[in-house]
Amino acid sequence: MRRIIYFLTVVCWGIFLFSSLLWGQDGLIPFPDKCGPYDREAALQNLEILGDHWGYGYDSLLADLGLWAQSPYATIGSLGASVQNRALWQVTITSDIPPTEPRRTVHIHARTHPNEVQGWWVTDQVIQLLLSEDPFAQFLREKCVFHIIPMYNPDGVELKYSRENAHGIDLESNWNANPVEPEVAVLRQRFTELMASPAPVEVALNMHSAWACKRYFVYHDSVGTSPPFTILERNFIEGIRYYFPNGIEPWFYFISWTSGTPLVYPESWFWLNHGEAVMALTYEDMNCASAGNYDMTAYALLHGVADYLGLPFTSIAAAPEPQTAPVQLRQSYPNPVNACDGITTSAVIEYQLFTAQQVTLDLFDVLGRKVATLDEGYRPAATYQLVFDMSRLSTGKYFYRLRSGNRVEIKQFTIIK
Ligand SMILES: [Zn+2]
Structure with missing residues (x-):
């Protein structure tokens, strides 16, 4: 009898461990979590190491918004509010000179998962570079408009939640939830508005960081997208890697959407509504001690995006x-x-x-x-x-x-x- 109970206990534990491996600790997620298994303890440890709000809180953002607002190339605006009524700020960066031809639109949003601050540090370097007087930045501002949401989940940041908003909902994987979370509604409305504008979004980057301690893009398989899209994706990812080959993993490092099209992500919304027209991808930075090189990553991202959009950069400095x-x-x-x-x-x-x-x-x-x-x-x-x-x-x-x-x-x- 004791042997049977022992056997059943072992089997039950086996099933439990196996299912928690498959579905993480937070219930049933039909697709493996792109940001790695949800490890609340590791996130809290990370909080202790990096300091309050993982080193960058809502106040830090307000201070930075004040600085960026002084640039002639940046426009700051609020798109709406979070559950606890914090503004969802948007920084729009483009040239202050009227365009000679329509500008191309790039969207970037960060800090959906507050703990994944490294995705923000890369975005911060993107902003720094775009606002600089570097010839490449001047070129990009002339050719493109960048809409950047530095902190999509400010309540989560302030409440020190590693992934959720003030309602305890993961904004990343609840894009099709009903009722929809206020933050999701704001971003979805913004995407809808931009896609209906004369310059719809062509590249949409969703900035995260994973425990895998690698920098990579979450590649969407043709089963969940289409063969032409996967060719575009490879060109896009490898095009960025070209500028930081030892830093960013190859396109096949993390392949998702292998069993169909998930409905729950921002990228799902773009794919279902606009197909190959938008290169909407999640970027995962390193969420570990060896994280860094945010400037090199931002440099690679922007050069790769320009190449992907078919915007050849020839600077005055490169002319000799x-x-x-x-x-x-x-x-x-x-x-x-x-x-x-x-x-x-x-x-x-x-x-x-x-x-x-x-x-x-x-x-x-x-x-x-x-x-x-x-x-x-x-x-x-x-x-x-x-x-x-x-x-x-x-x-x-x-x-x-x-x-x-x-x-x-x-x-x-x-x-x-
Ligand atoms: Zn994440």
Whole structure:
């Protein structure tokens, strides 16, 4: 009898542990939590380490709003109020000169989960960069409008809740809840308004940070979106990674929406209402001791967004380069070339010649053996874009080398099968 009770106890514990692994500690969540399992204790520990309100409270935001308001490029406004009647502030950043062509719209919101302050620190660096006199910032302000909500859940921040609002509701995963939370209603109304405007949102970033101690984007599988969207997603994520390759994980690091389209997230709303038109993704920074490099992450984010929108940045500072560098070999894309999905089997390699010259572009494997000569001949000054079928190459790292006169440039990429 005792053995049976012992056996049943073990089985019950097994089921309990297994189901809590699947669904977290806060009840039934049909999709795995993108911010990692809900660990309230770890969040409170984090509160002790980082200080009150995880180092940035509502008062800190009010002080910063006062500073940003002094910039000619920033407009501060409130979109509505939280449960406890705190304003949901929006910072809009763009040029103070009227546009020559319609500006492109980028939306960023942070601090849905108050404990995940690192997602905010990246956003803060985005604001700092956008308000600076850096030539790239000037370029972005001229071409784009950035709407940024620094603190989407101010009550949660003030109440020291790690994930919820004042009603104890997770605003991230309750976008389709009925009744809808006031904060969700405000942001949904704002998105609806912007999507109906002449310059609808094209990129919407949802800034979080996860216990995984990695920086990554939550990639949406084609099962929950569409094959064309996943190609856009990869280009977007890898395009940002290009500017911080060792800092941000590759697109396949965290794949979600593998069993369908969830209905509960802001990204779900964008997907269901606007499909491929909006690159709406969650970014997860590191929520651990090794977090940092927020400036590098912000730099990569903004450069990647500009590239994704097809806005080539050529600064005055970068202009002397053509005289000193006769060639420029660019990073191939997509990288890695993922041949296991049956869609991507080719890669694009670009190089630019600033003067006419003889060039040789060779491909090598990881052991330095020449695999192919990709291009060879006397070429006039121009940008060359070469598409190569990679389907016959096996998994691994490859190098491509552009030789022109006594100058050699080498870059690498990876094939995954
Ligand atoms: Zn989160």
